[in-house]
Amino acid sequence: MKKRVLSLLLCITMLLTMGQGAAISAWAETNISKETKAETEPILAYVPLDNRPVNVDRVIYEAESAGFQVMMPNEDLYATRLDGQPLNSNGTAYGDSEKLLEWLVEMDKKTDYFVISLDQLLSGGLVNSRTLYNSQYYDEYKIINKLVELSQSNHIYIVDTVTRLASCTVGYQGATLETYNYLRQYNLNPRYVIGSKDLTVKNIISDYTKDEKGRRITYDSKYAKEVNNSLKTRERKLSLIDYILSMDSAGNMKYFIGIDDSNPQNTIQTNEVNFIKKKLGDRGLIYSGADELGMMAVLNLMIDYYGYNVNAAAIYFGNTESSGSGSVYDMETVKENVENHLKSIGVNLVEKDKADMEIVVLTSPSTAILNSKYISKMIDYINSNISKGIPTIVINSAPSAYGGNLEYRMIRECEMSMLLAYSSWGTVGNSIGLALCNGISRYLYLHSRDNSSDKADIAFLKGLIFSYEKDISYIRGGGKTLFNDYLTSKGWSTSNFYQSDEQVKTINTDLENMLKTSEYNVTVNDIIDNLTDCRYFKGLGGECGIIGKINLDNYSAPFFRTYEIRFDIGVKLSDITLKGFKDSMTINMPYTPSQGELTYSFDLYYLDQAGKLQKMPCTYDKDTGMVRFATNLLPNFFTNTLSMEANKAASLFADVPVNTWYFDYVMYVYEKGIMNGTGSSTFQPKAPMTRAMMVYTLYKMADTPEAPSGYELPEDVQADWYKSAMKWALSNGIISINTNKKIAPNEPITREQLADMLWKYAKYKEMDVEKGKYPGIYEYADVFAISPELREGFDWACSNGIITGTVNGTKLSPNTAATRGEVAAMLKRFAELQ
Incomplete structure (x- = not known):
């Protein structure tokens, strides 16, 4: 059977030598010089x-x-x-x-x-x-x-x-x-x-x-x-x-x-x-x-x-x-x-x-x-x-x-x-x-x-x-x-079927339908199913990416013969990078002996791919009751990390110290290309995020799609750097014009506006916008301070853990301006929903 990422658990068999020897199971420099390699795309x-x-x-x-x-x-x-x-x-x-x-x-x-x-x-x-x-x-x-x-x-x-x-x-x-x-x-x-x-x-x-x-x-x-x-x-x-x-x-x-x-x-x-x-x-x-x-x-x-x-x-x-x-x-x-x-x-x-x-x-x-x-x-x-x-x-x-x-x-x-x-x-x-x-x-x-x-x-x-x-x-x-x-x-x-352009058009359509819907030994869908949601080599240090959706269309036969076929290939990538080959994973697993048993020897075994029992080095701490072992042999467990060399991370932004609550969030959005600094060495985490900044950030996250031509923007949208983003956001209902027929691009975005914008963006991306497992807005003391038309979006953001409470977690502060540090945290949580 096909092995999908994170789909199965490795069966680890522990044999414990105790009084009578009981056994239990647990699941636990280039040669070319004129254009150098520094170029991104020669x-x-x-x-x-x-x-x-x-x-x-x-x-x-x-x-x-x-x-x-x-x-x-x-x-x-x-x-x-x-x-x-x-x-x-x-x-x-x-x-x-x-x-x-x-x-x-x-x-x-x-x-x-x-x-x-x-x-x-x-x-x-x-x-x-x-x-x-x-x-x-x-x-x-x-x-x-x-x-x-x-x-x-x-x-x-x-x-x-x-x-x-x-x-x-x-x-x-x-x-x-x-x-x-x-x-x-x-x-x-x-x-x-x-x-x-x-x-x-x-x-x-x-x-x-x-x-x-x-x-x-x-x-x-x-x-x-x-x-x-x-x-x-x-x-x-x-x-x-x-x-x-x-x-x-x-x-x-x-x-x-x-x-x-x-x-x-x-x-x-x-x-x-x-x-x-x-x-x-x-x-x-x-x-x-x-x-x-x-x-x-x-x-x-x-x-x-x-x-x-x-x-x-x-x-x-x-x-x-x-x-x-x-x-x-x-x-x-x-x-x-x-x-x-x-x-x-x-x-x-x-x-x-x-x-x-x-x-x-x-x-x-x-x-x-x-x-x-x-x-x-x-x-x-x-x-x-x-x-x-x-x-x-x-x-x-x-x-x-x-x-x-x-x-x-x-x-x-x-x-x-x-x-x-x-x-x-x-x-x-x-x-x-x-x-x-x-x-x-x-x-x-x-x-x-x-x-x-x-x-x-x-x-x-x-x-x-x-x-x-x-x-x-x-x-x-x-x-x-x-x-x-x-x-x-x-x-x-079959060696030259051309009769007319219309005939070929019909054949190409029939060919695509035939290969996608017919039952034969190895179908198009068999291939797609084997590859979708699976790993691919992304780095030689054990890094793997994940294949998302695959789409094949526009089938045709070159030279108008059946010797081979041509088709367009669409591939979407997951945002995940797994690390699982080179680096071992240290695991702490609890084990408590049965009452009255004295454990004086402990061995850990696992079943390999051939079904044979193999011994794994481990230590057992009787005081803490923890078994500790390191392995890179877990074929269906992987780590997904985003990391940066420590000195580089510490010196990247002068106003983002390593010990601040927002450090990890800022590093994440920077490395992912979601948010940039405000200067060569500043991020301004405590400064308010403007509405234009937020729209432009979502526009980049959407891969800067084509903005509709001829779309009339409000008069207060002036700066060229965000005009295309505003056209895109307005045409897709992600942002709206206020009662004064303005966008107010330079005004700070409030927490309720940000929640609503993320909710609308999630719908634009066809994400699941059902309520999550976290408390919704009605669990907070100031729920009725949220504008009625923004409550649904805010509720979705809260229940999915994107926005959390302020003032010891008791209030949402919907009309408070969201800082750039807070937005970094919300965007990381949002990205992890996808």
Whole structure:
């Protein structure tokens, strides 16, 4: 069953050795210098491979979760359109190289961090790069020369691909599945392997048509045109990567080159790969995979930017990591694939006891009958890591071998929100790359920061949610099957269903309803339920945030095919930060022996997750009757603290001494960003809070929502700093105009006015405004001094402990001005209601 925060009690079994031995139970310096890490949000200029979510949404989530702001050109400049779909504004089905270069030149004025797809910039995208076979490359060379020029003063990361075995895309420029299969088979034929000394572009091209013995490879004349064009496409791609590597002789750029649709045997790609490896040197790496290239380049940028060498340990389940590739589209074993990905980004592979994080990988089973056992062991291992707070990345490198059973059980048995990343996307190379990128980027950010921002947290969670919803619910859980069946029943193709904009609009609506309401193996709601109200990694010292509400909407299918889906993700965070992994908790628990018993020995035991009895060191004080023990092994008990270094706290405000009753309240509202000081070193806790101050404070607590335009304010609202706040408060009924048609912004706010304003704000935030457990206003002597129209709000505030009595607790003093110190206390109590 899913473990929710603060939902269960650990069963502690105490065995007490007494007279006859009775037993009872109790529950008790960066490498990048031009823009420094001091910047809160450095800018990344990004030109993607194409407009699929894996190349856009997920890259944005990754970069933002690591503290970067991502800037991209308009989608129309890099989008790919399959046959029959609406064209881009340039009149083509592919990207606009000329305008993209103009955009890059413009971005050079704003940043010096660039991740650029060479396929997009030179060919209009990955799909179109498989169809170009021009023999003159003047325009492409000019673009490359400009990139080399930009690299003199910028940090540029290039992503590119080796042409896939089948150099076409089904549904693009008339290519069919038969064409794809034939070209793939032709290029799978073993070629003559050229020695390192003779590896040149010219020699490789001349051997494209020859087998491993130097004989000409025959092909069906029916596919003569497709085969010849395919070879010219390969020649073009190889020539362009050769040119950029030659022109970048200084090695100013870093390269991530994916072997698209590869195979472990000797193929037409073998000589190409060997040549690129030789020419590339230590400027980057070439490895299986294509879809993760943008994310890998961003991760390398993060490693360079934060200047930290991550140490990772790889743990495998399935016993085939060194003998199998995991899929026919990967040319290395799973272990080699993991190691090459880590090598390409400078991550050190180490033993578990020296690791910052662990990469847990499920491989194809060495023995099919042991499938369930491998899954069970892996889930137990994941849960153990979660309970210990070990940053963990999970990869399923063989999803077809396990039929979605791992994911089905993970959703029901693991606290999925506590993983750094997960993937089972596409090929093994894709899965490894995507998971490492999400997880390591997040780790780097947390490692470099004392506090994680809400924006970065939300971006991280969006990336995690996307991988679960797409990889698990949609691909492995049955969502894609439902979608395919729906389209087939309508007579539309699953590989390109576009008929009209209205038809697509209907399909998108039906897709969202289908995935949200249908019953299938792992539903959208299963994922949301697993994550809502659960913890997520917020700090490496044991800090965890809590996920609030999750909303998914605006579903669509990129490229108008069912291969993957896109959706908008809304995430709200709880205001709680838990601390529970690194710091032990000291517990005092009463124990009173039965009358007449003499306790001369005392031992404390607990049941671990495996149900085994473990002994816990403790002391028993017979005089006080208290058992004292320290532990960080209580998996469902956590602390939520807000703290500050003592000297900083004591010196923050000269007029807020540590020994005053309002010190803790002032520190709380300051640290939470609810209230600021009135000067560089003053808070003025005894000064009255004005009505304008209070409205502006609530406005900030509401995340400064858009104020209605054209809203007419009373004439006494003059200062610009609170005008938007006043518009918002008036339009939402949180404050009202007095009988003189004024707001009186500079007048002190009275205690009754403050109570009423908090009550109305609570209703605006859709909070529970029922009476609480504390005494209401009618328990106080001066209840009838409260204005009749303000009594309901004041009663709510009193009964919920927000406002307490004055004059020894006997009166409410409703018409007395509320001081800033009192407001700090009320706001802390109010915040704790949420």
